[in-house]
Amino acid sequence: MRSVFALVPSLFFTTAVAAETVTFAGSSTIMPIMEAMTPVLEQHGLSPEIQGGGSSAGLKAAKMGMAEVGMMSRSLTPREQETINHKVIASDWLVIIAHADAPYQDITSEQVVGVYTGAENTLHGEKVNAIAKEGGRATKKVFDEYFKLAGKLDPGLIIIGANGQAIASVAQDPNGMAYISYIAAAKAIEQGEPIKMLTLDGVAGSPENVRSGAYDLSRSLILVYTDKNQALMDRIIAVLSTPEAAEVFAASGVMSSL
Amino acid sequence: MPYYSDSNRPRPIGHHLSITKPFASARSFLNLYKPQTLGLRFVVLLLILSLVFMLAFPIYSALPFFQAVPITNWLSLDWRPDDGFFGFGLSLTGSFLLVIATLPLSLFAGWVISLQLVDNRKSWINPVSVAILEVWISLPSVIIGVWAIIQVVPMVREVAGSGYSLLTATIGLTIFITPTCTLLFYRSYLSHLDQYGGLENSFEMSVLSRSELFMKSQSSAVVGTTNYIFCRIFGETMVVLMLSGNSLQIPGNLFEGMRTLTATIALEMAYAAGMHETSLFALSTVAIVVILIVLLSQFKRFSNAADD
Numbered sequence: 001m002r003s004v005f006a007l008v009p010s011l012f013f014t015t016a017v018a019a020e021t022v023t024f025a026g027s028s029t030i031m032p033i034m035e036a037m038t039p040v041l042e043q044h045g046l047s048p049e050i051q052g053g054g055s056s057a058g059l060k061a062a063k064m065g066m067a068e069v070g071m072m073s074r075s076l077t078p079r080e081q082e083t084i085n086h087k088v089i090a091s092d093w094l095v096i097i098a099h100a101d102a103p104y105q106d107i108t109s110e111q112v113v114g115v116y117t118g119a120e121n122t123l124h125g126e127k128v129n130a131i132a133k134e135g136g137r138a139t140k141k142v143f144d145e146y147f148k149l150a151g152k153l154d155p156g157l158i159i160i161g162a163n164g165q166a167i168a169s170v171a172q173d174p175n176g177m178a179y180i181s182y183i184a185a186a187k188a189i190e191q192g193e194p195i196k197m198l199t200l201d202g203v204a205g206s207p208e209n210v211r212s213g214a215y216d217l218s219r220s221l222i223l224v225y226t227d228k229n230q231a232l233m234d235r236i237i238a239v240l241s242t243p244e245a246a247e248v249f250a251a252s253g254v255m256s257s258l
Numbered sequence: 259m260p261y262y263s264d265s266n267r268p269r270p271i272g273h274h275l276s277i278t279k280p281f282a283s284a285r286s287f288l289n290l291y292k293p294q295t296l297g298l299r300f301v302v303l304l305l306i307l308s309l310v311f312m313l314a315f316p317i318y319s320a321l322p323f324f325q326a327v328p329i330t331n332w333l334s335l336d337w338r339p340d341d342g343f344f345g346f347g348l349s350l351t352g353s354f355l356l357v358i359a360t361l362p363l364s365l366f367a368g369w370v371i372s373l374q375l376v377d378n379r380k381s382w383i384n385p386v387s388v389a390i391l392e393v394w395i396s397l398p399s400v401i402i403g404v405w406a407i408i409q410v411v412p413m414v415r416e417v418a419g420s421g422y423s424l425l426t427a428t429i430g431l432t433i434f435i436t437p438t439c440t441l442l443f444y445r446s447y448l449s450h451l452d453q454y455g456g457l458e459n460s461f462e463m464s465v466l467s468r469s470e471l472f473m474k475s476q477s478s479a480v481v482g483t484t485n486y487i488f489c490r491i492f493g494e495t496m497v498v499l500m501l502s503g504n505s506l507q508i509p510g511n512l513f514e515g516m517r518t519l520t521a522t523i524a525l526e527m528a529y530a531a532g533m534h535e536t537s538l539f540a541l542s543t544v545a546i547v548v549i550l551i552v553l554l555s556q557f558k559r560f561s562n563a564a565d566d
Contacts, residue, residue, distance in 0.1 A: 053528060055529065056528075056529055056531040056535075057528065059531070129420035134504065134525045134526055134529070141340075151338070153506075155505060156507055156515060157505055157506075158420055158505060159503065159505060159517075159525070160422075160504070161504075161525050165500065169407070169421075172408075172411070175420075176420075
């Protein structure tokens with residue numbers, strides 16, 4: 001009788017007994033996607049532990065073995081590509097946001113370049129307080145490369161790193177403008193923040209336009225791993241290619257590349 | 259029954275454990291040196307080791323930077339780490355501008371408030387005010403930063419600029435650091451009054467005269483407070499990160515954004531890679547050097563206190 005009671009705790013651990021713990025570390029953009037993916041991963045016997053810290057920290061963690069998989073929201077430099085393997089799992093895109101009451105809905109590339117190089121301070125007659133991101137951040141690199149702003153940025157630009165503060169700042173300033181990832185903007189608008197996404201050259205930053213290629217301001221989200229974890233990585237990619245995972249990607253506002 | 263008899267007489271530490279027999283010399287050491295002496299030396303050694311370790315780590319990590327990058331590069335005003343320009347001048351100038359703006363304001367406000375507290379120390383309002391100030395000191399600086407984003411930034415935005423500027427950072431930082439200043443002056447003024455209270459009362463000295471008397475007689479306390487507040491302002495990160503705008507420029511007027519040394523390190527450390535990260539360690543080494551130089555100005559004060 002007592003031996004039967006000894007088996008009772010095992011009833012609570014049926015999935016965990018077979019689960020393998022995988023640590024994902026790195027980009028704060030991919031973190032919420034992986035957290036939403038946890039149920040799908042657990043169904044297939046993988047138990048994820050997700051940490052943030054930034055793309056560069058994720059690369060270092062994967063290289064040094066502190067995490068099995070690194071999450072990065074930027075592409076690897078050629079030198080980094082020699083030291084580690086990577087797999088593109090999704091692509092994310094940036095949108096330019098302004099206050100909900102701003103009189104303009106659209107912004108052209110020339111106007112973006114003008115505002116962010118400091119050449120023009122006004123847009124349709126209204127003053128613009130533009131917010132940028134700090135150097136080294138993946139979002140900034142994508143933005144600068146697309147608009148060819150390297151080295152010409154206005155030194156008087158306000159630099160706010162965290163998405164949350166940038167959104168809060170644009171929400172209180174009728175003349176504010178910032179560029180953030182689509183996921184962050186969509187979530188903020190859903191929560192009722194008084195901001196809106198501007199259309200770039202007449203093209204809205206919606207998932208359909210990104211899929212068709214009309215909206216180009218995108219970057220790829222990648223997972224990095226060392227050779228040691230190749231088998232584990234194959235399992236993870238198999239899970240991420242399932243239809244349930246595709247639903248999670250779509251709900252998170254990124255476009256799956258698998 | 260006597261207090262100590264043969265069976266319960268005091269015995270050396272570890273006498274019942276045969277395993278300690280080989281460590282007889284250690285046991286006699288512990289018996290010889292009383293806990294108080296041992297504790298103090300141990301604590302001092304621990305403090306020195308932790309401080310040296312904390313300072314040595316960034317300096318050691320920054321050595322590759324100073325070997326690889328020429329001094330003309332990092333002594334300039336050009337901070338573009340993505341392109342290989344690591345000019346520390348920008349961040350340092352921003353920090354010094356902020357200190358020059360905030361230090362007099364906070365010291366003056368702290369002094370005036372502490373005088374009011376001292377003059378009314380018999381009334382019920384004194385313990386209430388001191389309690390409020392102590393709570394204020396214990397608030398994390400993030401809370402002051404968040405409050406200022408909601409309240410101060412829109413007000414500054416209405417006047418000029420985008421709201422994030424040297425002025426906003428000065429206001430936020432002064433609000434953050436004045437209670438510390440106040441209580442430091444308050445406590446030293448109370449001890450000053452033990453000696454000079456009668457003098458001030460009998461001559462009915464004005465506020466200016468009392469301030470002059472305090473500064474002359476307690477010059478070591480004033481210098482110590484100033485030094486401490488300088489270090490706090492120089493090292494404050496969260497408030498300036500949220501309020502100063504972090505623009506890569508030296509502000510031409512009060513309403514333009516600026517960048518401080520601490521904000522540079524905090525902003526970029528998460529995303530820095532390679533030489534960029536090493537340059538941030540080098541930046542923190544420069545900060546350590548600045549603080550140590552300012553601390554050396556207190557050397558005379560420390561040696562005087564030790565002689566007393």
